[in-house]
Amino acid sequence: MSDYVKSLLRMVGIAAFVLLAIGFVGSSSVGVGFLLFVIVLPITGIAVAGLTVLYFIRSLELLRNSKSTPFRAGLLVSAPAAFVVLVMLAGPLFFAGKEIGTHALLLTEQDQYEAIIANVHANPTQVSFAKVDRITYSVDLGPPIRIAFNPDGYLGSWSGIVHDPSGEVMLINAIDEESGQSTAQERIRNVFEGVLVECRHLKGDYYRCFFD
Known part of the structure; x- marks a missing residue:
């Protein structure tokens, strides 16, 4: 038994x-x-x-x-x-x-992210799917400057680890009860030339965000 x-x-x-x-x-x-x-x-x-x-x-x-x-x-x-x-x-x-996997990825690659952030702030240029070593990133000039690391997806939907010093990407999670739509301003909904649908805070200025 x-x-x-x-x-x-x-x-x-x-x-x-x-x-x-x-x-x-x-x-x-x-x-x-x-x-x-x-x-x-x-x-x-x-x-x-x-x-x-x-x-x-x-x-x-x-x-x-x-x-x-x-x-x-x-x-x-x-x-x-x-x-x-x-x-x-x-x-x-x-x-x-x-x-757990997302936090582990951020933990192992954060130093490289920080180096890219410093370089982007020194030379602000809007780019999509640029690559440094094995890190892919996209830049939205905002303001403030936001950077999406390892953007990845299919059929127009994608997600990535987003560095946002303002934390305003989290506003996308505020939903109007009547319409069922986000109450975030258009400048937040359309970051990275996509449609932001959800964000979760990871640590500091880093967020996991999802786009359509």
């Missing part, structure tokens, strides 16, 4: 780790994240569902050797309950992985 419980918990832990890893890896590229979401995530779900069935069958076999009613009931629902928990946590774990 104890081996069954340990094995079931191990399966739950591995599945949770895979969901975190999918989000983490996908945070580096919208394209990669999309492929992981539509291919790897469903495969993981199918695998977990199949394992749940096998664990349920195993629990039925163990029931034959158990005489305790509460114990039998717990054994019977253990595998389905584990599956339900994973389904409920799938979204939060995936997005937690993306958030």
